[in-house]
Amino acid sequence: MIRLNRLDGESFLLNAELIKYVESRPDTFITLTTGDRIVVSxxxxxxxxxxxxxxxxKSLLPPAARRPTQPEPHA
Structure with a gap:
């Protein structure tokens, strides 16, 4: 996720995986893979x-730690 701001200054998080392309017209328009468009400051x-x-x-974070399960009984 990346933190961006709407034109009114409201901050929001955007899933960067969904960005299809970014345009300057003169405001910055982000078009998502879903077809939605967002204008940011x-x-x-x-x-x-x-x-x-x-x-x-994103690939540098370690995997989430697994919770220990009940120990298996010894045979």
């Missing part, structure tokens, strides 16, 4: 930077 270069950072770090 960040310039396209900032959206690109945040998206690249997200993709670079």
């Amino acid at each position: 960040q310039p396209p270069d900032e959206v690109l930077r945040l998206t690249l950072e997200y993709h670079q770090t």
Whole structure:
């Protein structure tokens, strides 16, 4: 997820996996793979930077720790 701001300043999180393309018209429009469009206050270069950072770090997080289960009885 990346943190962005709407034009009114409201902050929100966007799943960066859903970004299809980003346009400057002059506001920044993000088109999602779902067909939805979002207008944000960040310039396209900032959206690109945040998206690249997200993709670079997403595989660096360790997997969630598993809860220990009941020990198996010894045979």
